[in-house]
Amino acid sequence: MSGDHHNTDESGPAARVKALEAILTEKGMLDPAALDAIVDAYETRVGPRNGARVVAKAWTDPEYRKRLLADATAAVGELGFAGPEGGHLVAVENTDGVHNLVVCTLCSCYPWPVLGLPPVWYKSFAYRSRAVSDPRGVLKDFGTELGAEVEIRVWDSSAEIRYLVIPQRPKGTDAMSEDELAAIVTRDSMVGVEKIAPLARPGAKRARA
Amino acid sequence: MNASALNKLIEAARLDPEHVFSAPWEARAFAIALKLSEAGLFTWDEFRDHLIAEVGASDRIRARDGTSDHGEYYEHFLRALEHLLAEKGIATTGVRES
Numbered sequence: 001m002s003g004d005h006h007n008t009d010e011s012g013p014a015a016r017v018k019a020l021e022a023i024l025t026e027k028g029m030l031d032p033a034a035l036d037a038i039v040d041a042y043e044t045r046v047g048p049r050n051g052a053r054v055v056a057k058a059w060t061d062p063e064y065r066k067r068l069l070a071d072a073t074a075a076v077g078e079l080g081f082a083g084p085e086g087g088h089l090v091a092v093e094n095t096d097g098v099h100n101l102v103v104c105t106l107c108s109c110y111p112w113p114v115l116g117l118p119p120v121w122y123k124s125f126a127y128r129s130r131a132v133s134d135p136r137g138v139l140k141d142f143g144t145e146l147g148a149e150v151e152i153r154v155w156d157s158s159a160e161i162r163y164l165v166i167p168q169r170p171k172g173t174d175a176m177s178e179d180e181l182a183a184i185v186t187r188d189s190m191v192g193v194e195k196i197a198p199l200a201r202p203g204a205k206r207a208r209a
Numbered sequence: 210m211n212a213s214a215l216n217k218l219i220e221a222a223r224l225d226p227e228h229v230f231s232a233p234w235e236a237r238a239f240a241i242a243l244k245l246s247e248a249g250l251f252t253w254d255e256f257r258d259h260l261i262a263e264v265g266a267s268d269r270i271r272a273r274d275g276t277s278d279h280g281e282y283y284e285h286f287l288r289a290l291e292h293l294l295a296e297k298g299i300a301t302t303g304v305r306e307s
Contacts, residue, residue: 013287014234019302020291021241029299030244038240043229084243084253106261108282117229117239121218123282125271130215141215159254187226 047116048187050081051164054114055190056182058091059169069093072164076114085162086113092155093166094192099146101139101154101192102163103131109157111164115190122191132156142193165192172199214277235283242290251293259289 024030054076058065068075072089076082089111092100104110105128110118121127130138135152139145146152155163167189173181188194222228230236246253263285271278294300 013238013284014232016287016291016302017234017237017241020294020300021237023300023302024241024245027300029248029250030241034244035237035240038243039230039236042239043236047227047229084247107257107264108260109257119218119222119228120231120280120282121215121222124215124218124280125268125278126215126218129268129272138215142219159257 042112042117046083046112048114048185048190049182050076050079050116051111051114051187051190052182052185053079054081054091054164055166055185056178058166059181060178065166068166076164081113083113085109086111088161089114089164090155090161091164091166092153094168094195096168097149098151098153099139099192099195100163100165101131101135101152102157102165103128103154104157105129105132106158109159109162111162114164115187119187139193142188144194165190167192167196170196170198214279218280231280231283235286238283238287238290242286245294245299250299251297256289256293259293260286263289263292 021030021032021035025032054068057079058068064075064078067078068091072091073082073087075091076086076089094100104118104122108118108123110122127138132154135154136146139152157163167185169181170184173184176184184196184199186194186196189196230239242256243253245251246256264282267278267281267285270276291300291302294302
């Protein structure tokens with residue numbers, strides 16, 4: 001059943017989606033304009049820049065950090081981030097001794113309001129099948145090497161709980177504003193597959209990744 | 210066996226970090242599923258159960274054959290949606306013997 005049909009035009013996925021949309025629209029269950037709006041939202045507005053704002057605020061506002069660790073859904077809601085797949089969000093914080101890594105072993109559960117939709121690798125068998133059994137190996141694939149003394153905690157997302165990793169604030173960023181900090185927080189660091197590297201020189205800007 | 214497969218996907222993501230959908234039909238399928246669940250035709254949990262079944266079937270084949278995937282997630286996603294809509298009697302397009 002692994003898609004033997006999907007190379008012919010009529011049974012290819014694009015044609016099947018088109019057929020589905022046509023019949024649902026005809027039945028009055030769908031408005032094509034509403035679909036455009038959803039696609040636009042997830043391609044432009046709902047994405048990891050939201051999570052980066054949350055992390056930057058947690059780095060600069062100790063009271064906010066406390067609220068985020070106590071009830072992440074409410075704390076990200078304070079910044080206006082809410083929506084599908086945003087309930088029961090848990091923030092986990094990286095420290096010198098603990099590194100957190102997030103996976104969804106069964107499918108693709110991911111905190112949409114703060115990170116948007118997951119990247120291809122997050123949904124891949126290669127990642128899902130190894131993150132729990134070999135987290136250090138997986139991190140190595142991302143170029144992330146942790147000392148043997150660092151404990152790795154792997155969080156398996158589920159229908160009930162989604163996770164946001166609060167990466168460690170890199171050295172050399174003391175003088176940076178919250179906005180500047182948000183610009184250096186990467187999506188991958190909030191899934192826990194990388195650390196944010198220290199800035200080469202304080203105040204230097206880094207390209208968004 | 211899967212290390213190099215993961216490396217390829219990581220590399221692709223780094224070359225195109227803003228990448229959300231690989232093809233317009235993926236975006237469309239996602240939007241249809243989200244919209245219908247918001248409209249109450251099914252719950253997202255019901256959809257997820259179907260998605261887990263599709264992904265799980267594919268995983269078992271990969272584990273058995275030692276093969277890796279190449280980002281065909283939305284094909285599982287679409288099959289899950291088709292099966293759920295057929296089960297609910299909402300639409301039977303695309304559902305074929307499998």
